[in-house]
Amino acid sequence: xxxxxxxLSKLGITLSTPSAPAAAYVMxxxxxxxxxxxxxxxxxxxxxxxxxxxxxxxxxxxxxAARSIAIDLLSTLNxxxxxxxxxxxxxxLMGLVNSTAEFTEHHLVVxxxxxxxxxxxxxxxxxxxxxxGVAQIPxxxxxxxxxxxxx
Amino acid sequence: xxxxxxxLSKLGITLSTPSAPAAAYVMxxxxxxxxxxxxxxxxxxxxxxxxxxxxxxxxxxxxxAARSIAIDLLSTLNxxxxxxxxxxxxxxLMGLVNSTAEFTEHHLVVxxxxxxxxxxxxxxxxxxxxxxGVAQIPxxxxxxxxxxxxx
Amino acid sequence: xxxxxxxLSKLGITLSTPSAPAAAYVMxxxxxxxxxxxxxxxxxxxxxxxxxxxxxxxxxxxxxAARSIAIDLLSTLNxxxxxxxxxxxxxxLMGLVNSTAEFTEHHLVVxxxxxxxxxxxxxxxxxxxxxxGVAQIPxxxxxxxxxxxxx
Numbered sequence: 001x002x003x004x005x006x007x008l009s010k011l012g013i014t015l016s017t018p019s020a021p022a023a024a025y026v027m028x029x030x031x032x033x034x035x036x037x038x039x040x041x042x043x044x045x046x047x048x049x050x051x052x053x054x055x056x057x058x059x060x061x062x063x064x065a066a067r068s069i070a071i072d073l074l075s076t077l078n079x080x081x082x083x084x085x086x087x088x089x090x091x092x093l094m095g096l097v098n099s100t101a102e103f104t105e106h107h108l109v110v111x112x113x114x115x116x117x118x119x120x121x122x123x124x125x126x127x128x129x130x131x132x133g134v135a136q137i138p139x140x141x142x143x144x145x146x147x148x149x150x151x
Numbered sequence: 152x153x154x155x156x157x158x159l160s161k162l163g164i165t166l167s168t169p170s171a172p173a174a175a176y177v178m179x180x181x182x183x184x185x186x187x188x189x190x191x192x193x194x195x196x197x198x199x200x201x202x203x204x205x206x207x208x209x210x211x212x213x214x215x216a217a218r219s220i221a222i223d224l225l226s227t228l229n230x231x232x233x234x235x236x237x238x239x240x241x242x243x244l245m246g247l248v249n250s251t252a253e254f255t256e257h258h259l260v261v262x263x264x265x266x267x268x269x270x271x272x273x274x275x276x277x278x279x280x281x282x283x284g285v286a287q288i289p290x291x292x293x294x295x296x297x298x299x300x301x302x
Numbered sequence: 303x304x305x306x307x308x309x310l311s312k313l314g315i316t317l318s319t320p321s322a323p324a325a326a327y328v329m330x331x332x333x334x335x336x337x338x339x340x341x342x343x344x345x346x347x348x349x350x351x352x353x354x355x356x357x358x359x360x361x362x363x364x365x366x367a368a369r370s371i372a373i374d375l376l377s378t379l380n381x382x383x384x385x386x387x388x389x390x391x392x393x394x395l396m397g398l399v400n401s402t403a404e405f406t407e408h409h410l411v412v413x414x415x416x417x418x419x420x421x422x423x424x425x426x427x428x429x430x431x432x433x434x435g436v437a438q439i440p441x442x443x444x445x446x447x448x449x450x451x452x453x
Contacts, residue, residue: 021280023258023265025244027279029242031240031242032183032185034334038280052252091331092331092338092340100252101402104441106440110325111325118326127327128328128339128340128448129325129340133436134283134436135285135436136283137283138256139258146281150333173409174412174416175413175416176429176430177428177429178430179430180391180393180430182335187393187394187430190431247434285435285437286436287435289434290409291406297430
């Protein structure tokens, strides 16, 4: 059992079957030694996790949604690569938060994803990041995150 | 005539003179074996294609605007590379939709670009993607798309 | 004294101590021959430079904020690389403007960053770019910019 598999197990995380794209694209593309993962929207019970921060969802719930996206991103990556042991570095996240014009805690929401990556990958999981509030996300999802990984 | 040129011809697509940047930047930069294309805003008759999805523009029109951006992106890329035959893979799109907080079909709008890339490039055109709704786009344009290409 | 150091001196720019990330990520990651810089928010006197374009901040002030982010990005990059002389090309910016749904001069705001990079780096500073208006930015900042650099 690899270090990453052990860490997932220790955290009680089971990778899922990667979700199909909602439209005319693919969920992951390898270019050179980088993998580009499409924006993954938050889901609950297989359906879009709908909500808007600052209106009908609080920061803690948004953070839980971002954490669940981390698991979905890793599920896609695992299926794409065959093994998460091939990950050399989590390079960058772009974290989009469906928010009102008043909400200003997007960074705390996206931490749900960033912190889990740190718990699983340690130093390899330390990434650059942008987080910000958008007008809306496909299907009304509360959070959407894309990721670049070095292999 | 190359496969890509034939496919453009078959689809009745004529590449245009690439538009000049609206500000202090360039439309394409090569870094290693990747080309980074600047965000291209939708245009009609050479002017910004103004509109907001969910307010004064429907999904089908937004999709047509996204399709027109695909042609503009390829026009820029063709001028930058000298030939689209140098394209090894369309790696990633970021598709920004000028939308209200209620509109949730950004993925269907950006499909206008994604589907055309698939028609022209086949498997080489299968890309990762993020699509989302933004508060506003420069000059009031309805859609803006940036692209990363492997050569 | 290198060309870049001379140019900074000529422009009267002093690089600052890079700011710490506001959350669970790092400010810069090197992947291959590229450096990915996290989204840097505008700051004034060490605090978030708060404002919304189209509501309580004009384009000229937003542009000044974007210019200050360029200095912060270069401060982070200098600390990360040891020297800005290692910069081979500024590849791409993503410029987020905290704006109302009516404001349409995001490109002029982000020029504050783009133009300064051009003044400092000349042709090496000519970058691809996307600029757009977002619903809100962490901590209420008026502008946030991320950057990819080739070394």
